Amino acid sequence: MTTKLGAVTLLGMMTAGAAFAQDSNTLAIVVKGLDNPFFEQINLGCQQWLEENADSEYTCLYTGPASSADEAGEVQIVDDLISAGVAAIAISPSNAPAMANRVRALAPDIPVMTIDADFLAEDADLRATYLGTDNYLMGVKMAEEAMALKPEGGSVCLQLGNVAADNINARAQGFRDTAGGGDGIDRLTGENGWTEIEGCPVFTNDQADLANQQMSDVFTANPDLDAFILIGGWAQFAPQAYAQVTDQVMDKMATNELIIIAGDTLPPQTQAFRDGRSHAQIGQRPFEMGLRAPDVMIQLLNGETVEDPLFTGLDVCTQAEPGFCADN
CATH class of the missing domain: 3.40.50.2300 (Response regulator)
Structure with missing residues (x-):
């Protein structure tokens, strides 16, 4: 049976x-x-x-x-x-x-x-x-939204998951190639105005608490950061912690001085989006x-x-x- x-x-x-x-x-x-x-x-x-x-x-x-x-x-x-x-x-x-x-x-x-x-x-x-x-396409879409908000580029930090996760790495590649206007870009170093800051990318190991701590640390160490890209939604999976972290930068986000693009569209993430705690969400199914x-x-x-x-x-x-x- x-x-x-x-x-x-x-x-x-x-x-x-x-x-x-x-x-x-x-x-x-x-x-x-x-x-x-x-x-x-x-x-x-x-x-x-x-x-x-x-x-x-x-x-x-x-x-x-x-x-x-x-x-x-x-x-x-x-x-x-x-x-x-x-x-x-x-x-x-x-x-x-x-x-x-x-x-x-x-x-x-x-x-x-x-x-x-x-x-x-x-x-x-x-x-x-x-x-x-299509994870490469997902990275492309993230880059397109970032470029629409920051047409001249800027400093950026990518937040990834596990080092050997093929889907996450494909998204990062899609973002870098599209933002940088090239193919197989390992790291953005000024292409189309985009530069990945020192210490990034950061790897969350799929842990929400670590993801939020990393965001907070990056924001504190880089007050002039232009874009933070959550290649996956990890930080937003802990909505209270994510709200506390983004509270630090809500004034910058309101004027697009700092933009946040995030992957996935689970309920706590769409709520964060509606609250103005991200500029775009690229959702999987x-x-x-x-x-x-x-x-x-x-x-x-x-x-x-x-x-x-x-x-x-x-x-x-x-x-x-x-x-x-x-x-x-």
Whole structure:
């Protein structure tokens, strides 16, 4: 008998070993960390799929390490799930090279896809498809909004996540190439007037508390900063702390002396946007990722041809055209 499962911890997954027999019909989604509210939207999509497919022979399992900083824990979960014999697996790799190395070593005979974050290009043969955001385009959109607000460029700090997260690095590349007007720019050093300040980029390791501390430190050390770019929404995931940090610079933000562009459009983020605590939000669609992933895995199990990549689109909110962010 198949049991419908929702969010689980690693401990819960490991103690439920019998539930993952070799002939299991479990479709597993493994995210970077259960502590990140962005990934909870993927879980909600998985749960919605379960409700809509109550009579399906398959079940959607959402899991990941307790902390987004636990890269080794995520690799171990994938190892355990593949060894247990799940039907298919969708992975959002925190450390893309490390995850790819382990998947290659396991050589699973089940469909493997990536979701939200992809493997590096040289490891693309390990997965059937990628479902999620066009992350380079997301960086392009961030740069376009920054350039519209600061047409002559300025000093900028990029806030990134994990050093080896392919999706975050792709966004940063999209931002740098677009703002700098080049291709493959490693760091902005005056191109089109944009210069990354000393000490940046900063890496949050997907931790909201660290993200807010970094913002505060950068604002204090760089009173003439022109732009702060949250390549992901980490700081805004802790709305009270984010409000305290942006309180320091609200007067500068009101006159566009300092601009803040942020990734994602979760409810606390759109509230911050409406409160004038960011100038633009570039939103992904994580609920759609979680809702679509089981169907894609079933297609792969059925031997169907699946497009690669499968992009889920973006929502752009600006103060002039708030769009999606006005009511969400």
